[in-house]
Amino acid sequence: MMKRLIDKLEKYHQLTKDEYISLIENRNPEISRYLFEKSRNIRELHYGKKVFIRGLIEFTNYCKNDCYYCGIRRSNKNTSRYRLTKEQILDCCKEGYRLGFRTFVLQGGEDSHYNDQVIIDIIKGIKSLYPDCAVTLSIGERSYESYKAYYDAGADRYLLRHETADPIHYKRLHPPSLSLESRKQCLNYLKEIGYQVGSGFMVGSPGQTSEILAEDLLYLQEFRPHMVGIGPFIPHHDTPFFAEPGGTAELTLYIVGLVRLMLPSVLLPATTAIGTIDPVGREKAILAGANVLMPNLSPREVRDKYMLYDNKISTGDEAAECTHSIIESMKLIGYQVVIDRGDFKGDENIIQEVSNV
């Protein structure tokens, strides 16, 4: 019965809410194995054994928001705050380019110090020095006009997880100033403007049920993002959720597999969070259908300050060390990190791959 649902998802790329709930609630090791075999095959049909890498630059941990799960929330007085200058960011890119990165992801808290002019200046700086690289922004909710201005300045992609597709659950995770409605509005704007857009959510966040997870999957099915970030919720000791249980690697991997069947050519990262709760979590995610890794390129001095959750990995490694170990660990499971922008290609490239066989 469950296998039939997985076959159906593989064939039609969509299921009903009840079918997703059923797949989540009745999963077991045998079903997972069945799913991962398919998700891995589909991933290889589209991307072969290639793994794309993105250099993650965590450029500010100041944030005006107060999300209950996040370690860099405004109310956390125990975080020492930092901001990177344009020059520091360009230094990260220089090192990253040397190491083979062709995408730079600028991620940060919602920090008004980086107004439109500052962000545009940084994007143009990166694009003029590295015209062959993609720039991805992940700086939260801004206006249509701002998003448009960044796009016109050269930004290619934008990551904005929807966090949870259930409005009541959204309220459980966020302060009253934030709403699912405005989050979704931003995602719609980003897509309309022409960005490659990433959405996603945490697995196992407080109050999440199988029904809510099914709603998250339905949202992805409908919105059809180009990228999907999925990681386990991990408690941070200085947040209101300090005593909540974290999400499991097992369920996170299962959801990754389902997303690969639903959106066959999606860019799907093996996230840092899954690597944090399981030492081989990122390898397992690749084997479950993920095709992207996002190593940390932030300067060493600030890495332990961008603590979204406890025990975040590779806070001490040099960018180079960290990248080398990732390349090696991918080789060990038969995958190859490539020097490539790794753009979203849509579903048409599959035809070429198949006719090559």
Ligand code: SAH
């Ligand atoms: N300010 C940006 C970037 C947020 S950080 C934005 O609003 O999009 C990137 C992601 O980290 C978040 O979208 C969230 O899903 C995840 N995250 C934050 N706290 C977390 C935690 N405690 N455990 C796991 N993931 C977390």
